[in-house]
Amino acid sequence: MEYSTLGNSDLKLSAIAYGAFAIGGNMWGGNEQKDSIDAVKASIDNGVTTLDTAPFYGFGLSEEMIGKAIKGYDRSKIQLLTKFGLVWDGSNNGKGEFYFDSENAGKKVSVYKYASKANVIKEAEESLRRLGTDYIDLLQIHWPDNTTPIAETMEALGLLIQQGKIRAAGVSNYSVAQVMEARKTLDISSNQVSYSMLNRNIESDLVPYAKKNNVGVIAYSPMERGLLTGKYFKDGKLKENDHRNSYFQQFNLEKVNIFLDTIAPIADAKKATLSQLVLRWTNLQPAVTVVLAGTRNAAQAVANAQAMDINITQEEMQMIANALSKI
Template identity: 50%
Template structure:
């Protein structure tokens, strides 16, 4: 495994991190807790020491699964990356309405982006309890909350740092301008943002800002919800509650086009004794400014495949070859 410091935070993480959104089941058609725990532990055995989670994933279930998975592991060898600012459990609506969803039992939920100081303090305590730990390595605001001044949010997180409950501060889904504003109050280590071969908009502003200011980028969904593994078929049924239902990238035409692109990479993957997914992860980590690839897994086999992506060596010429083929990929919508 390769490891890298997040900016100048002093926090070192594995370049492939375990993304536990799917482990919580929410928006992924449910979960099997034993498989999820086994996946995290297998990833750890292969050097994936960093685990990303959030309270909203399964409405606490993902954090509980992570907490179960790290029991017995040396705490100073594991980096827990969790988040705050997505509330589904408020007694009354507060903050910026996010979206309507359903929990794992099918009950309707309204989710709000809310990052006021008192709410953050409560969320931190709840996360520590679910995770079974007394500190969080990287604490990230999940989405911007336009109803709370950024300085108020960051002052609250800074107090958690001073109390020893948080080691480093990050943001997620922040623009370069929002990062700049947050930095007036607290030292940021990172920004967690969506990035994949078919979703590269951060290259316009976030990547240049992070490179210039020595901030890490944690790329989530580098496999684009499984689309870039080559395993998705046109017209595939994902089942109720799966966010890929109705997603523009998963239309039959787009899946067909992506699979045709991936077929051009298949000989290169085979020459490396690698899967297409492993090749895609390695390409992602080779892009300027990308520090970490966050990759989810539903079971130990998937976790092992993801972790072993770090063993795939790509030359500069091979990275360029992949990028040239990618430039010719045209998607609809």
């Protein structure tokens, strides 16, 4: 495993991080808790020491399972990344920005983006409790809240740093303009954004900005929620409540399938899976410090960690780029 410093922070993060969205269950068709915890442990045991979660993932369940999974490990060797700013329990008292309706334990819940100073501090305390720790390595706003001044949110993060409750602060899904506004108040360390072979929008603005200003890029959805594994084209049936049934429709699936068939020989020659090739490719992109990879079981966790053992030559990178240009 490779480890890199995140932006201007003193955090050394594993190049592949465990992405804990799916183990929360909501929107993903569910998962066995034992399998999820085993996956976290297998990740850590194979060098993936960076774990990324959020209160919204399973409405607290994902953080709780991460907390259970890390018991018995040296906390100083694990980096916990979590978020704030998505509220579903009505504690925002109607404030904030309505995001969407979801379901929790069979009941409809309305999710709001809400990042007031008081809410940031409140959510941080709740995350500390669920994770069973006294500090968070990186705390990130989950989505921009257009009803709260960015400066107010950043002030709250700065206070949490001063109190020793978080080691560093970051943002997620921020535009370059929003990152610039945030940095007027607090020198944030990172921006977590969607980035994959099929979604390279950040290359035109965020990547050059991040490189110039020492802001780490944490890439999520590198596998496009499993589409780039190729499994969907072999067994495309998903559970009825799996959000990917609609998510995948944004892509030209025929061209994606052809693309995967084109690059498969590169993976085969390295005795690697498509997933491992895709993860390694993503890790090698400019400004990307960490690549998030979700897993549902221990075997997948080990495979993700082993992606960092793959060497991709410049010639092979160009072959992939040529194939991508045809999607």
